[in-house]
Amino acid sequence: MMKFFRLSTLGDLNDPELVMLDGPPEGMELRSYCMSEGDSSSRFYPEDAKVFMDADQPGIKLSSLLGNTSRYLIVHASMKEVIAAQCQDLEVEYLPFDLFDHRKRLYSRDYFIINPIGTRDCLDPVASGVKIGSQGGVIHVARYVLDPKKVVGLPVLFRPNEERSIYLVSEPLAGALMEKAFTNVRLEPLAISDRA
Numbered sequence: 128m129m130k131f132f133r134l135s136t137l138g139d140l141n142d143p144e145l146v147m148l149d150g151p152p153e154g155m156e157l158r159s160y161c162m163s164e165g166d167s168s169s170r171f172y173p174e175d176a177k178v179f180m181d182a183d184q185p186g187i188k189l190s191s192l193l194g195n196t197s198r199y200l201i202v203h204a205s206m207k208e209v210i211a212a213q214c215q216d217l218e219v220e221y222l223p224f225d226l227f228d229h230r231k232r233l234y235s236r237d238y239f240i241i242n243p244i245g246t247r248d249c250l251d252p253v254a255s256g257v258k259i260g261s262q263g264g265v266i267h268v269a270r271y272v273l274d275p276k277k278v279v280g281l282p283v284l285f286r287p288n289e290e291r292s293i294y295l296v297s298e299p300l301a302g303a304l305m306e307k308a309f310t311n312v313r314l315e316p317l318a319i320s321d322r323a
Contacts, residue, residue, distance in 0.1 A: 128319060131273055131281070132301045134294040135313040136201070138194030145311060147184040148195040152176040152224050152240075162222065162242045163198040164291040169220050176224035178238075179231060187228065189235060191309035198292040200241040206309050207239045213283045213300045218244040247285045249277045249295070251320035257289050265289045273319045 256269025
């Protein structure tokens with residue numbers, strides 16, 4: 128059976144030299160949730176989007192994936208090309224921005240926020256420990272365990288219904304990312320439920 132992985136948007140928290148971003152592109156504050164939850168944001172996205180490094184996050188070392196606290200998937204153009212090549216049949220937004228350093232100087236124009244649109248029904252809710260609130264919405268997912276009956280036909284990059292700000296990738300894309308040895312990319316293997 129194909130393997131699946133969770134792709135971390137925080138990156139390596141043990142390396143304080145790495146850039147860690149905090150907050151949305153300038154001008155997207157009210158719609159900042161769009162890029163973290165799989166809602167289309169292209170009609171609101173600024174033409175000259177700018178992201179500024181924050182004084183609370185002093186790291187300045189760039190990596191293939193930029194860790195961030197906004198749950199965005201932020202990657203270098205070279206990693207974006209690999210993802211785009213695998214996601215040709217999927218609805219995905221590739222949102223460019225200019226990255227500025229702590230002194231508000233232009234630092235890089237080579238990064239994109241990748242926003243796969245929509246979600247997929249893929250988890251085994253019991254094995255994942257999904258808790259439903261009184262209003263019927265999901266309030267907690269303890270762990271991400273896939274349902275073997277739902278994994279057939281899943282795309283290479285997707286978000287689970289129960290937690291829209293999580294990015295899951297299937298084996299072909301995970302393999303392509305590992306083959307290129309992109310930096311600051313953390314892939315956590317997912318379990319597949321054995322419940323019949």
